[in-house]
Amino acid sequence: MAATKGEKPRIKPFKGPAGGWGSVRSLAEILPREHFPAEGMRELARQNKPDGFMCVSCAWSKPASPHPAEFCEEGAKATAWELTKLRTTPEFFLEHDVTSLRGWRDYDLEQHGRLTHPLRYDAAADKYVACSWEEAFDAIAAKLRLMDPKSVVFYSSGRTSLEASYMYGLMARMYGNQNLPDSSNMCHESTSVGLKAAIGEAVGTTQQKDFDDCDAILFFGQNVGSNSPRMLHDLRRARKRGVEIITFNPLRERGLERFTDPQNPIEMATLKETGISTQYHQVKAGGDIAAMMGLAKFLIEWDDAAKAVGDPAVLDHEFIEQHTKDFHLLADKVRATGWDAIEQESGLTRWNLEEAARVYARSKAVLGIYGMGLTQHVKGVENVRMLVNLLLLRGNIGKPGAGPTPVRGHSNVQGQRTVGITEKTELAPVEKLKELYGFDPPTEKGLDTVETCTGIVDGSVRAFVGLGGNFLRAIPDTEKMEAAWPDLDLTVHIATKLNRSHLFSGHEAWLLPCLGRIEQDVQQNGPQAVSMEDSTSCIHGSLGKAEPASPHLLSEPAIVGAIAKRLLPHNPHVDWDSWVADYARIRDAIEATYPEKFKDFNKRLFEPGGFWKGNKAAERIWQTPSGKAEFLPPSALSATGFEDKGGQYRLITLRSNDQFNTTIYGYHDRFRGVKGTRDVLFMNAEDMMAEGVKEGDVIALEAPSPDGRVRRRPGLIATVYNIPRGCLGAYYPECNVLIPIEHHAEESHVPAAKSVPVVIRREG
Ligand SMILES: Nc1nc2c(c(=O)[nH]1)N[C@H]1C(S)=C(S)[C@@H](COP(=O)(O)OP(=O)(O)OC[C@H]3O[C@@H](n4cnc5c(=O)[nH]c(N)nc54)[C@H](O)[C@@H]3O)O[C@H]1N2
Numbered sequence: 001m002a003a004t005k006g007e008k009p010r011i012k013p014f015k016g017p018a019g020g021w022g023s024v025r026s027l028a029e030i031l032p033r034e035h036f037p038a039e040g041m042r043e044l045a046r047q048n049k050p051d052g053f054m055c056v057s058c059a060w061s062k063p064a065s066p067h068p069a070e071f072c073e074e075g076a077k078a079t080a081w082e083l084t085k086l087r088t089t090p091e092f093f094l095e096h097d098v099t100s101l102r103g104w105r106d107y108d109l110e111q112h113g114r115l116t117h118p119l120r121y122d123a124a125a126d127k128y129v130a131c132s133w134e135e136a137f138d139a140i141a142a143k144l145r146l147m148d149p150k151s152v153v154f155y156s157s158g159r160t161s162l163e164a165s166y167m168y169g170l171m172a173r174m175y176g177n178q179n180l181p182d183s184s185n186m187c188h189e190s191t192s193v194g195l196k197a198a199i200g201e202a203v204g205t206t207q208q209k210d211f212d213d214c215d216a217i218l219f220f221g222q223n224v225g226s227n228s229p230r231m232l233h234d235l236r237r238a239r240k241r242g243v244e245i246i247t248f249n250p251l252r253e254r255g256l257e258r259f260t261d262p263q264n265p266i267e268m269a270t271l272k273e274t275g276i277s278t279q280y281h282q283v284k285a286g287g288d289i290a291a292m293m294g295l296a297k298f299l300i301e302w303d304d305a306a307k308a309v310g311d312p313a314v315l316d317h318e319f320i321e322q323h324t325k326d327f328h329l330l331a332d333k334v335r336a337t338g339w340d341a342i343e344q345e346s347g348l349t350r351w352n353l354e355e356a357a358r359v360y361a362r363s364k365a366v367l368g369i370y371g372m373g374l375t376q377h378v379k380g381v382e383n384v385r386m387l388v389n390l391l392l393l394r395g396n397i398g399k400p401g402a403g404p405t406p407v408r409g410h411s412n413v414q415g416q417r418t419v420g421i422t423e424k425t426e427l428a429p430v431e432k433l434k435e436l437y438g439f440d441p442p443t444e445k446g447l448d449t450v451e452t453c454t455g456i457v458d459g460s461v462r463a464f465v466g467l468g469g470n471f472l473r474a475i476p477d478t479e480k481m482e483a484a485w486p487d488l489d490l491t492v493h494i495a496t497k498l499n500r501s502h503l504f505s506g507h508e509a510w511l512l513p514c515l516g517r518i519e520q521d522v523q524q525n526g527p528q529a530v531s532m533e534d535s536t537s538c539i540h541g542s543l544g545k546a547e548p549a550s551p552h553l554l555s556e557p558a559i560v561g562a563i564a565k566r567l568l569p570h571n572p573h574v575d576w577d578s579w580v581a582d583y584a585r586i587r588d589a590i591e592a593t594y595p596e597k598f599k600d601f602n603k604r605l606f607e608p609g610g611f612w613k614g615n616k617a618a619e620r621i622w623q624t625p626s627g628k629a630e631f632l633p634p635s636a637l638s639a640t641g642f643e644d645k646g647g648q649y650r651l652i653t654l655r656s657n658d659q660f661n662t663t664i665y666g667y668h669d670r671f672r673g674v675k676g677t678r679d680v681l682f683m684n685a686e687d688m689m690a691e692g693v694k695e696g697d698v699i700a701l702e703a704p705s706p707d708g709r710v711r712r713r714p715g716l717i718a719t720v721y722n723i724p725r726g727c728l729g730a731y732y733p734e735c736n737v738l739i740p741i742e743h744h745a746e747e748s749h750v751p752a753a754k755s756v757p758v759v760i761r762r763e764g
């Protein structure tokens with residue numbers, strides 16, 4: 001069952017750069033294992049090209065003039081994962097009942113290959129059995145019609161196209177709710193909430209060309225080498241111009257240190273590396289607000305001093321005056337905050353911070369790049385707001401080479417929010433939908449991810465429909481949620497591969513297999529393209545050409561359209577069949593709903609580099625209540641939201657470079673020197689001594705419990721690692737069992753997966 005069974009786990013420091021020969025070797029391992037077809041190599045050459053398909057891995061921007069092979073190790077793995085020759089057929093489900101499959105690892109479930117047939121859960125036999133599409137659609141629609149719309153949730157994961165997402169959101173609203181949580185709720189929702197409040201746009205303001213105009217980059221909590229490797233090209237280009245890259249991260253991530261371009265034969269042959277970070281600050285988990293306050297404190301002190309002697313100002317007073325509100329609130333807070341507290345909470349010295357502040361103060365255009373290291377904390381929104389504060393101090397928003405640059409996760413997660421996947425009424429195009437389709441869209445706020453979880457536990461949520469993803473595995477509190485799940489009346493999953501969420505079926509359950517984006521999607525009017533929006537707000541068309549994994553697969557728009565048509569009363573303004581027959585009509589509907597962002601959508605679909613949907617904050621037009629960009633003093637210096645106690649640690653849940661979220665490609669984490677296992681606990685050597693733990697000891701983690709429940713993760717191998725004292729690292733999703741569902745960002749409800757309070761227990 002387990003391809004890697006029997007392999008001896010090995011953990012030792014990795015000495016190579018990110019990219020380089022290691023990445024070539026990693027592919028040489030995975031492509032044969034997936035029985036990667038010869039035609040797959042042709043598909044790889046089409047990846048991220050203007051006339052090709054858009055990678056199903058990360059959301060990083062795709063250049064207008066791509067490299068001959070515009071993909072990275074991770075993107076190639078994701079393509080191989082989708083184009084695999086392996087299949088999970090109805091015969092497989094005859095052999096394995098659902099309960100026994102719960103004993104399988106995430107890797108083994110997905111490694112079995114692509115789903116091939118629509119399946120119905122047979123509760124008596126505890127098995128999934130093949131069914132017809134008609135049977136599935138009729139039964140799902142009939143069941144949903146009997147239910148209270150408020151008790152039904154429509155989840156989506158951020159890989160789904162703009163076309164399918166638009167239809168899905170519209171279906172939910174016409175049905176009567178906006179219970180539309182998506183993976184963004186576990187990810188960059190802190191960005192959407194924080195940036196929206198601060199600058200009036202919910203997304204980053206920068207584009208790829210800003211890497212050519214910046215002279216410094218502040219880089220917080222994003223693991224570029226594993227999670228958005230194509231961005232290494234942009235960073236390397238910037239470094240070669242002498243741009244300073246100042247990194248804040250508790251771990252020394254290899255991609256942020258050194259990079260060899262695996263597609264550059266000269267670099268490969270000569271083992272030439274580009275150093276990426278010019279300064280590397282190992283901030284404590286949750287210590288970024290304090291670190292940024294330190295930077296702000298230096299800037300304000302230096303500005304005061306400059307003013308006293310008539311030197312040029314350090315802050316951009318003209319910008320602050322003209323474009324911002326509440327500068328004095330931040331300045332007062334910064335002045336009142338002492339260095340001891342800043343050093344204590346950030347884990348960095350004043351001198352470290354001065355070094356960073358010097359670079360920031362002398363740079364004319366600065367990018368603030370960040371990822372989950374800022375968003376997944378109790379004060380995740382304040383983390384984002386503090387970064388905006390810092391950028392505003394020197395006018396670093398709305399000019400070339402400057403601005404907040406959140407690195408989004410899934411390839412279309414930002415786009416889904418753009419086309420109506422949101423539980424928040426203020427972000428939904430209520431008036432437009434009413435005008436176009438003649439119905440009254442619901443205005444009551446819908447359920448987000450955390451609210452969906454609490455609703456499932458308290459029984460108010462009765463049905464879960466998932467358009468992609470692996471919700472039950474991605475959310476916190478695994479044991480508690482798995483126990484509550486089977487009480488649902490209906491579960492429906494639209495998926496490409498079997499995963500653990502599918503094994504906790506409701507009383508009625510359906511598993512509907514769909515086409516992936518790389519595969520050819522032929523509808524009544526011929527082959528169809530879909531589209532997505534990248535991290536920099538550029539929209540790209542994507543045309544799949546590979547042979548579908550099975551003749552029984554339907555596309556996501558076709559599945560959503562078929563359910564919607566049966567579920568909803570006839571509406572003369574929405575012809576679901578005609579949309580499915582030709583996706584250009586869905587794009588026309590998107591354009592009609594969002595005329596400004598999607599002007600000439602169909603015409604511009606394959607513009608090289610994508611077309612930019614625009615961003616008001618980038619033009620210094622602030623769509624906030626005050627009409628200005630707003631400073632916000634932080635409410636605390638620590639982002640963790642809990643008090644430190646003796647013996648309690650901050651657990652960071654991490655991704656390896658052999659996984660895409662809950663999809664585990666393998667058991668290596670090359671950059672962190674881990675081979676053959678994911679049961680690792682990264683620990684500081686001094687903490688190990690203090691705890692009397694030796695390298696290789698098997699450890700359990702326990703989380704203090706708000707509800708009396710013991711949350712425990714046994715079987716972790718203690719491993720000495722370069723990580724700040726008081727912090728631990730271990731892999732997601734295996735450690736999600738330790739995170740109480742209540743432990744989430746205050747305003748955005750993003751589970752606080754980067755600082756989970758835990759204690760160490762010796763096994764036995
Ligand atoms: N290959 C691959 N690519 C992916 C994914 C994948 O799983 N695999 N996932 C996709 C998705 S959905 C997403 S959202 C992105 C995720 O990409 P990232 O945003 O990089 O998320 P993580 O891997 O969780 O790592 C976050 C980084 O933050 C650091 N960190 C942790 N706590 C703190 C802190 O308190 N402060 C600071 N400054 N840093 C901290 C960690 O050490 C780590 O380097 O990647 C996307 N791309």
Ligand SMILES: Nc1nc2c(c(=O)[nH]1)N[C@H]1C(S)=C(S)[C@@H](COP(=O)(O)OP(=O)(O)OC[C@H]3O[C@@H](n4cnc5c(=O)[nH]c(N)nc54)[C@H](O)[C@@H]3O)O[C@H]1N2
Nearest residue numbers: 157183187468469470474494495497499653661662732753
């Ligand atoms: N502890 C902890 N928890 C976390 C995180 C963390 O850092 N730490 N990160 C969070 C983040 S950032 C995110 S985004 C979530 C991820 O949450 P999700 O997006 O829900 O999870 P994925 O693992 O990306 O989903 C993988 C599944 O998607 C399905 N799939 C793949 N391709 C397609 C497709 O083209 N169509 C359809 N319909 N299905 C497809 C496959 O069946 C596969 O099993 O997890 C969150 N959870």
Ligand SMILES: [Mo]
Nearest residue numbers: 183187409410
């Ligand atoms: Mo994500």
